[in-house]
Amino acid sequence: MNYPKIGIRPIIDGRWGGVRESLEETTMVMAKAAADLISTLRYPDGTPVQTVIADSTIGGGAEAAACEAKFSKENVVATLSVTRCWCYGMETMDLNPNTIKAVWGFNGTERPGAVYLAAVMAAYAQKGLPAFSIYGRDVQDLTDTTIPDDVKEKLLRFARGAVAVGWMKNKSYVNIGGVSMGIAGSYCDMNMFSKYFGIRAEFVDMSDVLRRIHLGIYDPEEYEKALKWIKENCPEGFDVNAGKQLPEIITRSKTVPADKDWEFVAKLTIVIRDLLYGNKKLDELGWHEEALGKNAVAGGFQGQRAWTDWLPNADFSEAILASTFDWNGARQPTPFATENDTLNGVAMMLGTLVTNSAPCFHDVRTYWSPEATERVTGWKPDGKAKDGFIHLINSGATALDGTGAAVNDKGEHCMKPFWEMTDKDIKACLEATDWERANYEYFRGGGFSSHFKNEHAMPVTLLRVNIIDGIGPVLQIAEGDTVLLPEDAHETIMNRTDRTWPCTWFAPRITGEGPFKDVYSVMANWGSNHGVTVYGHVGADLITLASMLRIPVSMHNVAPEKVYRPHAWAGFGTEDMEAADYRACKNYGPLYA
Numbered sequence: 001m002n003y004p005k006i007g008i009r010p011i012i013d014g015r016w017g018g019v020r021e022s023l024e025e026t027t028m029v030m031a032k033a034a035a036d037l038i039s040t041l042r043y044p045d046g047t048p049v050q051t052v053i054a055d056s057t058i059g060g061g062a063e064a065a066a067c068e069a070k071f072s073k074e075n076v077v078a079t080l081s082v083t084r085c086w087c088y089g090m091e092t093m094d095l096n097p098n099t100i101k102a103v104w105g106f107n108g109t110e111r112p113g114a115v116y117l118a119a120v121m122a123a124y125a126q127k128g129l130p131a132f133s134i135y136g137r138d139v140q141d142l143t144d145t146t147i148p149d150d151v152k153e154k155l156l157r158f159a160r161g162a163v164a165v166g167w168m169k170n171k172s173y174v175n176i177g178g179v180s181m182g183i184a185g186s187y188c189d190m191n192m193f194s195k196y197f198g199i200r201a202e203f204v205d206m207s208d209v210l211r212r213i214h215l216g217i218y219d220p221e222e223y224e225k226a227l228k229w230i231k232e233n234c235p236e237g238f239d240v241n242a243g244k245q246l247p248e249i250i251t252r253s254k255t256v257p258a259d260k261d262w263e264f265v266a267k268l269t270i271v272i273r274d275l276l277y278g279n280k281k282l283d284e285l286g287w288h289e290e291a292l293g294k295n296a297v298a299g300g301f302q303g304q305r306a307w308t309d310w311l312p313n314a315d316f317s318e319a320i321l322a323s324t325f326d327w328n329g330a331r332q333p334t335p336f337a338t339e340n341d342t343l344n345g346v347a348m349m350l351g352t353l354v355t356n357s358a359p360c361f362h363d364v365r366t367y368w369s370p371e372a373t374e375r376v377t378g379w380k381p382d383g384k385a386k387d388g389f390i391h392l393i394n395s396g397a398t399a400l401d402g403t404g405a406a407v408n409d410k411g412e413h414c415m416k417p418f419w420e421m422t423d424k425d426i427k428a429c430l431e432a433t434d435w436e437r438a439n440y441e442y443f444r445g446g447g448f449s450s451h452f453k454n455e456h457a458m459p460v461t462l463l464r465v466n467i468i469d470g471i472g473p474v475l476q477i478a479e480g481d482t483v484l485l486p487e488d489a490h491e492t493i494m495n496r497t498d499r500t501w502p503c504t505w506f507a508p509r510i511t512g513e514g515p516f517k518d519v520y521s522v523m524a525n526w527g528s529n530h531g532v533t534v535y536g537h538v539g540a541d542l543i544t545l546a547s548m549l550r551i552p553v554s555m556h557n558v559a560p561e562k563v564y565r566p567h568a569w570a571g572f573g574t575e576d577m578e579a580a581d582y583r584a585c586k587n588y589g590p591l592y593a
Contacts, residue, residue, distance in 0.1 A: 003043060004166020005050045006159055007076035007099070008035050009067055011083035011092045011116065014059030023085050027057050029145050030082045034104065037147060038080075038159045044356055045332055046419040049163055052076055060091045068096060077169065078162030080104060080155070081120075084113045084142070089120040095129070100165060100548050102132035102158045104151065108140050121567045130547075130566035130588060132158050157564050161545040164353035165591070167297070169198035173342065173349075174276050174294045177206040177302025180339035185528055186302065188342045189467065195590035196473055196549050197346070202294045204275060206307050212271045217290050219270065219281040222327075226266045229327035234262075234316075237434030237451050240500050246440055253310050253444035258437075261312045261446050269317040269326075272301065276334065298349040300337030304395075304443075313438055313447030314338075315396035319502075322348070322399035324358050324418035325426045332418055333358040338397040344530040346465045346473070351534035354541040356417035358401035360533045362392035362504060364462075365497070367523035376496075377489035384457070385483040388519040389507045391493065392462075392533065396438065396449020398502040402533070403432035404456035404482065413456035415535035436500035453490060453503040454482040461538045462506060466527035466554075471582070472590070475546045477556035478522055479537040480508035504533065508557065515555040525555055540564060549591050552582045 010031040013019050035051040042048055052074045054067040058081075071079070078100035081093070085106075094101050101124065105117025114135055124131040134155060136148045147155070175188040190201035212218060256264050274282065278293025301307075301314045320326050321334040335352050337345030338361050348359035369388045374380045381388065404413045405428035406421065416425065432455055435448040462478040483505045485493070494503060508522045515525035539558040546553050547565040563577060565584075572587070573580035 002075050003047065003050050004077040004163060004169070005052050005074050006038055006162055007067070007071040007074070007079040008051055008053045009079055009081040009094060010054060010057045011081050011087045012057040012059045013085045013087055014091070020059060024057055026142075026145070027082070027084055030084055030106065033145060033147055034080055034082055034155060037152060037155055041156065041159055041163065042356060042417070042419070043163065044167060044353060046417070049159065058092050060088065064092055064094075068094070071099075075166070077166030078102070078158070080158070083116050084108065085116065086112050087116045089116065089123045093120050093123055095127075097129065100162050101129065102134055104134040104155065106140065107136040107138065108142050125568040125571055128588070130568050130584075132564070133567040134158070154564060157541055157544050160354055160541050161548050164350070164545050165198075165548050167353060168349065170200070171297035172200045172202045172294045173345065174202045174204060174296045174299035175340065175342060176204045176209065176272065176275065176299060177306070177340050180302045180304050180341070183339055183341055183529075185341040185343040185530065186300075186339060188340075192467065192473055195593045196551060198592045199297065202296075204294070206302060209268065209271055209275070210311075212274075212290065213264070213267045217271070217282060217285075217287050218267060218274065219279065219285075222281070223267055223270060226270060226327045227263060230262055230266055233430045234433075234435050236448070237436040238500065239437045240439045240498075241437060250440050250444050254440070254446055255310050256312055256446065258446060261448065264312050265316045265447060268312070268314060269320055272314070272317050273321060273334070296334075298335035298337075298345050300340040300342055300345045302340040304339060308443045308445050308447070311445040313396070313443045313445065315438065315447055315449050316435065318361070318397035319399060319450040322358055322361065322397075323401055323429070324399075324416065324421050325429075330418045330421040330426065333399065333401075335359050337361065338394060341530050343465045343467065343473075343528070344532060347463045347532040350465070350475075350542060350545060351461070351463055351532050351538070354538050354545060355534045355536060357415040357535040358399035360398045360402040360504065361394055362398065362531050362533060363394040363529055364390060364523065364526050364531045365393045366391040367520055368493070369520065373489070377492045379486050379489040383483065384481050384507045385485070385505070387507070387510055389483055389505050390519065390523055391497075392504040392506050392531070393497060393501050394530075395442070395498075396436075396451070396501050398450055398504070400429040400433050400450060400452070402454060402502065402504060403429050403452045404454050404458050405429045405432040414458060439498060439500060449500045450502050451500055454484070454505060456482070457484055458482045458535065459537050460506070460533040460535060461542070462508065462531050462533050463542060464526065464528055464531045465551075471552070471586075473551050474527075474554040475542065475551050476527055476554055477539040477542055477558065478508040478516075479539045479557055480506055483507045506533070511557050516557045527554070547581070547585075550585045550588050552585045553578070
């Protein structure tokens with residue numbers, strides 16, 4: 001694979017005769033230190049992030065051009081210029097309009113790298129090329145080659161965002177079906193994908209999924225393996241249909257017998273995965289076109305209602321695709337949207353790219369105030385739930401990692417990148433989940449829901465992308481924690497909704513201001529019925545990534561000192577950072593426009 005790389009540009013004072021010579025070694029050491037730090041990050045497939053360092057230090061235009069020639073052959077998507085001294089700004093800067101840029105200027109008094117940093121930031125602003133400024137808080141000695149913690153934080157945040165941009169570029173969002181149940185977010189806006197994310201929109205009719213199932217366009221050996229794994233690891237739970245006298249319109253609509261649902265669902269899951277990524281085995285079976293796949297980075301499935309009114313739903317498929325494992329063991333999760341909500345699919349993609357953890361799809365269903373909770377359940381919320389919480393629950397398709405059953409090396413329950421998932425973690429997630437038969441009144445064709453509740457408290461970030469007419473895509477972010485309810489309270493609330501669905505209780509972190517004045521305000525300002533949680537408090541990383549893509553952030557609860565955007569954003573106002581973000585994104589326009 002031609003991985004997206006970060007190019008390191010060691011910048012130097014071009015004056016020969018003592019000045020340049022004295023700085024060659026330390027400047028290159030600075031570049032190598034940055035490269036070593038960035039290589040601790042990983043691509044979504046688990047491979048360490050790759051960097052490319054210029055062949056020489058850059059003191060002027062000729063060396064800058066040689067560096068650019070090298071980078072053009074290496075799929076460099078972002079550049080980091082580093083310097084310990086004053087340099088000639090316009091002669092040494094990265095002028096490629098297609099790379100994301102950052103500059104690290106050493107904070108020392110003997111050689112003013114910070115002066116160059118300020119000068120080149122001004123040049124980038126004048127040229128309309130947004131760049132990130134990296135400047136340590138504390139003065140270092142000239143001989144100090146360490147990277148301060150605050151500089152590390154910015155270097156890694158920049159690199160995570162840049163890698164995400166490069167990873168998604170030129171891949172596809174695979175839109176299987178059309179709009180589900182009139183949900184506007186299900187509309188796949190191909191111009192948004194191409195202009196803001198560099199992604200191709202692929203449209204696949206759901207009939208092609210059915211064609212592949214009926215013609216046997218899947219690996220029969222893997223199908224048998226998947227079905228065996230399902231029967232051994234996916235126990236059926238409560239059947240909400242038991243004992244019901246259902247209308248004839250429902251009973252006559254179920255075309256796949258109930259005892260054959262799992263067979264159908266196993267085939268469905270393999271077929272969708274092959275559509276997204278391809279499968280060499282299909283070529284061996286004579287299906288050459290189908291073997292190629294769609295070069296996906298994310299996707300979604302319409303399901304309701306054209307599919308689910310007569311065929312088993314895709315809840316299992318969606319849940320397993322988004323999880324960090326399946327019958328083949330631990331593997332990279334796929335951002336895959338229920339109800340074809342492409343905007344939530346985008347949020348799943350962004351969240352997964354900055355965390356490498358599974359994206360959990362949710363309905364942002366109900367705000368439970370402390371008063372309402374106590375009235376209905378008899379339990380007065382406490383701890384992080386004391387100000388109320390939001391019930392995140394959806395129609396059965398949430399990644400199994402959302403159980404919080406995995407455990408890290410500190411003994412904390414968490415969600416992990418797939419390369420850290422052990423057999424014990426996978427077993428724990430499976431044991432925390434049962435599969436409840438779909439409610440036939442909603443899903444006439446049957447199927448199963450991934451049914452669990454978050455068994456452990458975890459830090460998570462809730463996010464969502466919305467399209468606003470006249471603006472374009474905007475991002476919402478709410479950091480918070482999953483919280484635990486007493487069993488009686490949990491059961492009481494679940495019995496007021498569809499108890500067959502996966503459940504997460506979420507308490508956003510409250511700031512006392514604006515949309516985070518209280519938990520009710522978070523719910524009241526949320527832009528859609530759907531949202532995504534990913535592991536950890538990663539709002540700052542998402543804000544940086546959004547600024548690279550020129551997508552404004554409409555609400556967040558990230559501390560101001562953690563917000564990291566291109567330096568030019570300050571030129572659009574410093575008192576109201578949210579308004580400045582909107583003005584900057586409008587001024588620069590989509591990254592690929």
